[in-house]
Amino acid sequence: MAIGAIDVIEAGTAFPSRRALHDARIHSPLQAGIAGGASVGAESIVLSGGYIDDEDYGDELIYTGHGGRDHTSGRQVADQEFTRQNQALVTSCLQGLPVRVIRGSGHQSAHSPSTGYRYDGLYWVDSYWKERGTHGFFVCRFRLVADPGLRGDVSERQIDGSGVPARRAETTILRVIRETYLGKRLKRMYDYRCQVCGTRLECQGGPYAEAAHIRPLGRPHDGPDRLENLLCLCPNHHVLFDKGALLIQDDFKLTDDVACLHVRRDHRIDQVHLQYHRSLWS
Amino acid sequence: MAIGAIDVIEAGTAFPSRRALHDARIHSPLQAGIAGGASVGAESIVLSGGYIDDEDYGDELIYTGHGGRDHTSGRQVADQEFTRQNQALVTSCLQGLPVRVIRGSGHQSAHSPSTGYRYDGLYWVDSYWKERGTHGFFVCRFRLVADPGLRGDVSERQIDGSGVPARRAETTILRVIRETYLGKRLKRMYDYRCQVCGTRLECQGGPYAEAAHIRPLGRPHDGPDRLENLLCLCPNHHVLFDKGALLIQDDFKLTDDVACLHVRRDHRIDQVHLQYHRSLWS
Numbered sequence: 001m002a003i004g005a006i007d008v009i010e011a012g013t014a015f016p017s018r019r020a021l022h023d024a025r026i027h028s029p030l031q032a033g034i035a036g037g038a039s040v041g042a043e044s045i046v047l048s049g050g051y052i053d054d055e056d057y058g059d060e061l062i063y064t065g066h067g068g069r070d071h072t073s074g075r076q077v078a079d080q081e082f083t084r085q086n087q088a089l090v091t092s093c094l095q096g097l098p099v100r101v102i103r104g105s106g107h108q109s110a111h112s113p114s115t116g117y118r119y120d121g122l123y124w125v126d127s128y129w130k131e132r133g134t135h136g137f138f139v140c141r142f143r144l145v146a147d148p149g150l151r152g153d154v155s156e157r158q159i160d161g162s163g164v165p166a167r168r169a170e171t172t173i174l175r176v177i178r179e180t181y182l183g184k185r186l187k188r189m190y191d192y193r194c195q196v197c198g199t200r201l202e203c204q205g206g207p208y209a210e211a212a213h214i215r216p217l218g219r220p221h222d223g224p225d226r227l228e229n230l231l232c233l234c235p236n237h238h239v240l241f242d243k244g245a246l247l248i249q250d251d252f253k254l255t256d257d258v259a260c261l262h263v264r265r266d267h268r269i270d271q272v273h274l275q276y277h278r279s280l281w282s
Numbered sequence: 283m284a285i286g287a288i289d290v291i292e293a294g295t296a297f298p299s300r301r302a303l304h305d306a307r308i309h310s311p312l313q314a315g316i317a318g319g320a321s322v323g324a325e326s327i328v329l330s331g332g333y334i335d336d337e338d339y340g341d342e343l344i345y346t347g348h349g350g351r352d353h354t355s356g357r358q359v360a361d362q363e364f365t366r367q368n369q370a371l372v373t374s375c376l377q378g379l380p381v382r383v384i385r386g387s388g389h390q391s392a393h394s395p396s397t398g399y400r401y402d403g404l405y406w407v408d409s410y411w412k413e414r415g416t417h418g419f420f421v422c423r424f425r426l427v428a429d430p431g432l433r434g435d436v437s438e439r440q441i442d443g444s445g446v447p448a449r450r451a452e453t454t455i456l457r458v459i460r461e462t463y464l465g466k467r468l469k470r471m472y473d474y475r476c477q478v479c480g481t482r483l484e485c486q487g488g489p490y491a492e493a494a495h496i497r498p499l500g501r502p503h504d505g506p507d508r509l510e511n512l513l514c515l516c517p518n519h520h521v522l523f524d525k526g527a528l529l530i531q532d533d534f535k536l537t538d539d540v541a542c543l544h545v546r547r548d549h550r551i552d553q554v555h556l557q558y559h560r561s562l563w564s
Contacts, residue, residue, distance in 0.1 A: 096461030
């Protein structure tokens, strides 16, 4: 088990075979596409063209989980679950662990090598969800984002309280919160109070809240940046909403079917987006 | 007032004078180093060597706020406060607004132009605090981080629920949560419960918590990545701690002097780091 970079092997290094990847400890299993365990997280993934639902944009990947395929035809014949190797990628997301990404020539994207395999460095798991795949069954999906500075040390030398240089801190990204101009407008409408719990974080210098897109921005969801797709949430409820623990019904009742989202009259929320969000966690 | 990029003016564009910066709307005031307002945020800053406490690492800046200087000698003769233009930079941080950065030849860093001024693109305000400056008075400090992809659209086209291409969403960064291996260990020690409120965010796929460095990692604080400098917090209390609304006394009593941080026996917290954190918000 090794999470993160392997010794001196740099991104871009070519390998002739799965055996060679195994020997270099870049990707240990000889067949499985995901290496790792549910509790420790994912070590590495191989993009080898096995799943037709994968999408490869180079620095951004929409990766399909493991399971539910017929061994002979390769067709999806059952739903995937967030268990075993799929859970490993969920754990990597929840804990901010980096994942090694390897592309194989069989992957057939513009970013694949022409022969063999190529180690393409570390990615972080930005989000995970479920959706109905091309063959009609639910598949687990993961958005991975490459970051060349992912494992960059935050400073050349870490100095401890006594002035003695300490070991350098290797940091990875756990979560990035993005903001749009409309998000700012929405937060003002709600006076920075969470629409779920009413919390207003009073910081030195002003209040703090986050604007959450119901149907996420960016690939593959491509949710719109419009008020009807936005919620004003405290960071805790933003995490719970993004990670599927907080679902909102069309009548704004929350997961427990008792509490209700606070919605201002001048804030029209589009039920279609709520339905999309719930569909990610069915 | 204009927040963000100005039309077609690209990072790297040279300007002969403050008047030229003004005419191009890159930096409107002819004298002040910070343009903007307390409620709308900071538009732009000029690094022109006025403050000896500024630190310039290129893509990362430690910027000193405005005020408290003797007009003749330029010496700091009084404490700075988070008001007016300094508050503008705080607002930019709390709301995730981008700030235009201009370097002048008077700035005398390795990153300054040899003559005139240069617009160096958009930065985001990563954090703010107070500290005792070189002349013995408190100064407001800001850590700004350049991000070439800061205003990159999250996708080429945003598609709304009806399939109609919508306007692109311009996103900025509001907050980045980084993780270290020790942080992960600490969160396991506390079973992902916040040391302030006991909250454990139960997400689909597992629990979520954040590890907060008491004395921050990275420049200029250079806090160590050690358990005695770490707290396990929920996202809400992490925000409050990082933004100075949650202070912890040496006996672990919290700001209100009633509630107390939960600390396990096997988690030794170094009071020196708590003192350092409090000193940032004195």
